Amino acid sequence: MTPHADAAGALVLFSGGQDSTVCLAWALERYGRVETVGFDYGQRHAVELEARKAVRARIAREFPAWAARLGPDHMLDLKGFGAVAESALTAERAIEMTERGLPSTFVPGRNLVFLVYAAALADRRGLAALVGGMCETDFSGYPDCRRDTLNAMEQALNLGMEQDFRVETPLMRLTKSQTWALAKGLGGEALVDIVLADTHTCYLGERGDIHPWGHGCGTCPACELRARGWDAWTAEGRPELAP
Numbered sequence: 136m137t138p139h140a141d142a143a144g145a146l147v148l149f150s151g152g153q154d155s156t157v158c159l160a161w162a163l164e165r166y167g168r169v170e171t172v173g174f175d176y177g178q179r180h181a182v183e184l185e186a187r188k189a190v191r192a193r194i195a196r197e198f199p200a201w202a203a204r205l206g207p208d209h210m211l212d213l214k215g216f217g218a219v220a221e222s223a224l225t226a227e228r229a230i231e232m233t234e235r236g237l238p239s240t241f242v243p244g245r246n247l248v249f250l251v252y253a254a255a256l257a258d259r260r261g262l263a264a265l266v267g268g269m270c271e272t273d274f275s276g277y278p279d280c281r282r283d284t285l286n287a288m289e290q291a292l293n294l295g296m297e298q299d300f301r302v303e304t305p306l307m308r309l310t311k312s313q314t315w316a317l318a319k320g321l322g323g324e325a326l327v328d329i330v331l332a333d334t335h336t337c338y339l340g341e342r343g344d345i346h347p348w349g350h351g352c353g354t355c356p357a358c359e360l361r362a363r364g365w366d367a368w369t370a371e372g373r374p375e376l377a378p
């Protein structure tokens with residue numbers, strides 16, 4: 136546990152998935168006050184929203200020092216955006232590659248919209264850092280997850296809100312194997328177990344049986360990515376990555 140956590144607070148964009156759970160632990164290690172925000176944009180499955188509650192509760196129970204820093208959770212209704220940006224995640228459409236070279240799970244501008252809402256909330260809550268699990272090494276190459284995009288967004292938010300927010304992306308350069316290693320570096324096997332058992336990543340919203348890498352259908356792109364990362368991390372001997 137960092138002895139002198141940053142007194143300024145952080146707002147974590149928290150979906151209840153593997154990446155945002157590791158980001159939440161990263162923020163709790165670093166900041167004295169941490170709140171979470173989730174977005175309901177009409178996802179096909181509510182299982183991810185349930186995972187958020189389970190992960191927060193277990194972190195609070197098993198990490199008392201972090202529990203003292205963990206503030207309220209906020210859920211924002213973005214169904215209007217979901218209706219505009221309809222894609223495979225929010226409508227009954229197959230998960231496939233589109234002619235633009237992006238998976239049909241891409242929701243145009245999703246992270247940009249999330250950050251506008253998160254920044255407005257952070258302004259009201261007096262929080263200085265916006266923490267998200269965006270990652271450039273992600274196979275899908277979503278353009279709104281690139282650091283260049285987020286640098287531009289950070290500048291736009293600060294200019295437009297007369298603020299000094301930092302958009303922090305601790306997973307930006309990590310592989311999926313390194314994300315498991317970071318979980319272990321932050322919270323040991325206890326945190327790895329929370330990520331394994333309680334987070335939700337599957338695009339199809341399947342909980343189902345538990346695989347070595349966690350719950351999910353096992354065949355959608357998100358499950359495949361998660362399973363490959365787990366296999367690589369296991370093959371490397373489950374190393375630890377310091378935050």
Ligand code: ZN
Pocket residue numbers: 336337338339340341351352353354355356357358359
């Ligand atoms: Zn799946």
